[in-house]
Structures are given as structure tokens and as C-alpha cells.
Amino acid sequence: MTAFTTIFRRDIKLALRHRSELINPLAFFVIVVSLFPLGLSADSRTLLQLAPAVLWISALLATMLSLESIFRSDYEDGSLEQLVLSDHPLFLIVLGKVTAHWCTTGLLLTLMSPALAISLAFPPQNLDILVWTLLLGTPTLSLIGSIGVALTVGLRRGGILLALLILPLYIPILIFGASAVDMSIDGLDVAGQLYLLAALFVLSLTLAPFATSAALRVTLE
């Protein structure tokens, strides 16, 4: 556990000292979501129809934008070698890094989403479902994303490859997340979708750290 907490605290501290990297995905999220009411007609019914998809797609893309930061600087300054060579289990270190990444992106996106949802004429009584789907979905995005970053961090221009690798895996989360929000607006029961999102989260939490560790060892060869 020392490895997890040490790395988690180190990465949170680094994120707080690297303000621009912290703010970039959040600013992206705010800008994209708030452009929709401007670009579309002010008709609240059209906005509401698009709201779940807009919020979820923006959150997904904002997370993708920030993924590289999980391992990029550690790879470049040689810290990653040291982490791989430390005698702590690598999956705990990876888990610490991914948790820190989620706290500085996914969690903040989730906290900001209600305010942005209101600007899309989102009904206030359904905000809790939106927050729940993002709270269950964004950690999965970070976990799956870490595998892709671990594989591509050694490449100079890995950005597009990362998107190609990761997006297909993100699609189920997007579908369940956005459809749950959509159905809740129509007054339907969404427990099924939420359980599925939770199941995907648990699955990625158990498997992704090991896959990421293996990918990191390959990347450093």
C-alpha cells in the first residue's frame, strides 16, 4: 500500500503544480458543452434531446485528451524506469497513478457536469442520474486509457494510435452512459444501465492495472 499512496500523493502534487495540464481537459469540456446551446437553436427540446450525448461525448474526449499525462512525463524524465524497477508490485503503482489521474480529470468533470447540464435545458430532477453515470463511467475511461497510453508512450506521435486503440473500448461505456441519462429523462428505470456501468468499472479495475503493467514493461524494452 505504501507504493499506492506514495505515487498517488506524488501525482496529485504534480498535477496541482502543473496547473495548465490540470485545467486543459476541464476547459475543453466546458467549451465544447457550452458551444452547443450557441450553435443550435435556443429551442430547449432540441437541446434536451442532444444533452446526454453531448455531455457524455465531451467528457469522453476530455478524458482522452488528458490520458497521455498519466505516463508521458514519467517516461521522458526516466522516472518510469525507476518505478518499473522498484520492488513494489507494478500494478499497485499503476493503480496509484490512474487513481490520481481520475481524481484530477474524471472526478472534476463529474462535479462540473450538473452546471453545464443546466445550460442544455437538462431537467434538474434527473441530474443525479447524470452524475451517477459519469461517476461510474469516468474511472473506467481512465483505467482502459492507461493500457493504451502504456503501449503508445514510447512512440513519438502516439496520439492518433492511442485514439484508434482506445475508442473502440470506450464505445460500450458511452452507449450505456448516454442511454441511461437519456432514458432517465423519459422517466424510465435505468438501474440496468447503472449496474452494467458498475460491472464494467469493476472488470476494468481488476484487469486494467495488470495489462498496463505488462504494457509498460514492453514499452521500456
Added chain:
Amino acid sequence: MEAVQGARGDRVLFSSLSFNLSRGQLLHITGPNGSGKTTLLRILCGLLTPLEGMVRWHGHDIRSSASTHRRECTYIGHRDGLKAELTALENLQVNARMSGCHDTKVINDSLRLLGLWDYQDLLVGHLSAGQRRRLALGRLLVKRAILWILDEPFTAIDIDGRDIIEAQLISHLQGDGIVVLTSHQALSRPQLRERCVTVSLQ
């Protein structure tokens, strides 16, 4: 280490390389740029898998006894592995905690010994290259591993710093440690030279 063949990409850098190191010995790897010194060190610390042969530690293949090997080995690569946004002290604290050292006295003593005590609250990004190198070598002092693998430890380091590090190497060897290093300069201290084995790569 037995019949190791190392390669980068498709190019074989060395093959059938074998040597044995025992406690208290220093291995100095020499060779021109691009001869595979760093590759050899990365194979020794387990980051790279050799194309052929194997590296043994206490007689066991390091791939099968990876955790023992990692616990008893410290590798300082040519990149310092320091975070520019953390202070010197914070960097060393993270490194110490990751190697199981929770003693603030050890950390403080290491900073003093490396001549970084007055700079402990400066961000590493603001330190000079030599100071960063010293701080990277601080990892050796907080982990106290048996095997030290050092890639060009004296790069960017001044004469005083070199003295400090060589003194540490001597005391490590006298304490039955093992050192493997690459360096373009010859070792200056006789205590180091008498324990030194040299391997030249072409």
C-alpha cells in the same frame, strides 16, 4: 552473467559476453559511444531481456527471481528520474519511500552528504545539471542495495562531487557491495582501481 547477447533494434551490439562478479568488486564497462554500454546495464538490471543467455543473481535467473533482484539492486540511468515540479527534498522523499526507507534522518544525511542541504526546497527544475545528477545518486544512499548499476554517474558532476561519489563507492565496496558502472573517465582512487574489473565493448 552468461553468454549474453544484446541488441538494439536489429543490430547485435555484443554477443557471448560472460563475466562473474562477487561481493566487493567493481565492474567498469568501457567502450566507444554506441557500443552497447547502456544496453548491457539495462540487461543487468532487468529492464531489457537479452537475445541469448541469461543474467544470474545469487545463482538464479533474474527473470525468475525478479523481486529479490529488484530489491537488492539500484539502477541510476543516464536520465535522472527526477520530477522537475517537485523540490529536491520531495523527490528524495518519494524515492526513499518507494525503496522502503521511512527514516527522515537518512534522507537529511543524504542531502547533506551530497551538498544539497541548502537547496532542498528548490524545485528540481531550477537546479543545475550537476545538482540533479547528485540528487539522482541520492537514490543509492536511501536504498542501500547490494548491487549498484550506474550509467555514467559522473556526467555533469564537479570535482568535489566526484570525490564524494567515489568515497561512497569505496565504502560500498568495503561493505561487500557490488558496483557496475560505465564511465569515460578512468577511476582516480587507487582503492577503486584495485577492486576494479574492466570489460571493454567494441
